[in-house]
Amino acid sequence: MPQPRTPRLIENFDRLSVERAIAELRAGRPVLLIDGDRSGLVVSADNPDPRMLTALSALSAGKAHLVLTEKRLARLGVQRETAGALALPRLDAERILALSTKPDARIDAPVGATTIIDRAGLDVAGLALLLPAIIVLPADSETLAGEAILSVKAEAIEHYRRQATTKVTLVSRAPVPLEGAENSEFIVFRGGEGLRDQVAVKVGTPDPKNAVLVRLHSACLTGDLFGSLKCDCGDQLRESVRMMAAQGGGYLLYLDQEGRGAGLANKIRAYKLQDDGLDTYDADAELGLGLDQRHFDFAAAMLEQLGVGKITLVTNNPDKIDAMKRAGIDVVGHRRLFGREHPSNLRYVATKRERAGHLSE
Numbered sequence: 001m002p003q004p005r006t007p008r009l010i011e012n013f014d015r016l017s018v019e020r021a022i023a024e025l026r027a028g029r030p031v032l033l034i035d036g037d038r039s040g041l042v043v044s045a046d047n048p049d050p051r052m053l054t055a056l057s058a059l060s061a062g063k064a065h066l067v068l069t070e071k072r073l074a075r076l077g078v079q080r081e082t083a084g085a086l087a088l089p090r091l092d093a094e095r096i097l098a099l100s101t102k103p104d105a106r107i108d109a110p111v112g113a114t115t116i117i118d119r120a121g122l123d124v125a126g127l128a129l130l131l132p133a134i135i136v137l138p139a140d141s142e143t144l145a146g147e148a149i150l151s152v153k154a155e156a157i158e159h160y161r162r163q164a165t166t167k168v169t170l171v172s173r174a175p176v177p178l179e180g181a182e183n184s185e186f187i188v189f190r191g192g193e194g195l196r197d198q199v200a201v202k203v204g205t206p207d208p209k210n211a212v213l214v215r216l217h218s219a220c221l222t223g224d225l226f227g228s229l230k231c232d233c234g235d236q237l238r239e240s241v242r243m244m245a246a247q248g249g250g251y252l253l254y255l256d257q258e259g260r261g262a263g264l265a266n267k268i269r270a271y272k273l274q275d276d277g278l279d280t281y282d283a284d285a286e287l288g289l290g291l292d293q294r295h296f297d298f299a300a301a302m303l304e305q306l307g308v309g310k311i312t313l314v315t316n317n318p319d320k321i322d323a324m325k326r327a328g329i330d331v332v333g334h335r336r337l338f339g340r341e342h343p344s345n346l347r348y349v350a351t352k353r354e355r356a357g358h359l360s361e
């Protein structure tokens with residue numbers, strides 16, 4: 001009689017390899033990406049380590065290239081529909097960082113087409129909340145024999161995006177009384193892109209038989225916690241909780257998508273550029289970022305696990321309304337939410353309205 005098959009400890013190795021690749025790039029270590037019989041060593045251009053670049057120079061033989069998004073290339077005066085590759089005869093940290101972030105940088109070489117490996121590397125950098133800029137050099141497993149370097153199939157990265165965005169797991173919950181909303185509970189989910197923790201704050205006693213008030217609130221350390229005057233996020237966070245408490249209940253989904261999904265480090269980089277005169281979207285474009293890097297499929301998955309299928313969304317952002325509808329949530333209406341005006345946030349609020357179509361009073 002055949003013995004029963006022992007369950008595998010790791011069922012989806014491709015997904016595991018992508019999650020490890022995210023951690024490797026964030027740690028400043030290279031990852032080998034593979035596309036069929038082609039491969040390339042990828043390292044983040046986000047504050048590259050000069051020691052690492054010196055070691056990589058011996059492998060590159062002058063054949064490395066820097067991959068930048070079309071947004072960043074446009075800021076450098078090169079108009080393209082897609083990302084592009086710039087030859088790097090020398091792996092110079094200062095030059096790489098200038099090409100990736102500096103407003104006064106200049107391109108002195110042609111911009112070439114990208115490969116599947118290049119684009120997959122950019123995707124992992126985004127998942128890792130790093131600058132959307134990577135260094136790629138020719139290498140293979142034989143060349144790297146003896147090095148503890150992770151190998152990842154490029155196609156696994158694309159599949160990860162589709163699979164991870166809707167997979168969340170409820171891991172803990174407990175009552176947490178809030179000022180003005182003492183009957184509140186924090187419900188923590190883990191998952192989505194990058195396996196970060198996401199929180200559903202249950203305020204009062206929302207009735208899932210009717211449309212439930214829901215706020216999708218992306219984390220804003222500067223505004224939510226420190227009361228930054230550059231944005232209206234903290235006001236919106238607290239006002240939405242007060243609104244839900246006053247009307248019997250609702251859910252505030254506190255989503256780990258700082259800086260419109262760019263991450264805290266890139267957000268602070270953008271703040272410096274705003275201080276130099278750029279608006280919030282041009283500052284992001286200077287760093288190679290799009291208007292918005294956020295995804296909300298996993299927020300819909302959180303609501304489904306909470307038994308919420310019909311909602312009134314508390315937002316000024318039409319994109320959030322559309323995202324919830326595409327994810328299968330019945331959005332029966334929306335309520336607008338405004339923070340206090342201050343000289344430091346007037347331009348920010350106006351820019352969101354004029355350039356991203358946010359609703360106004």
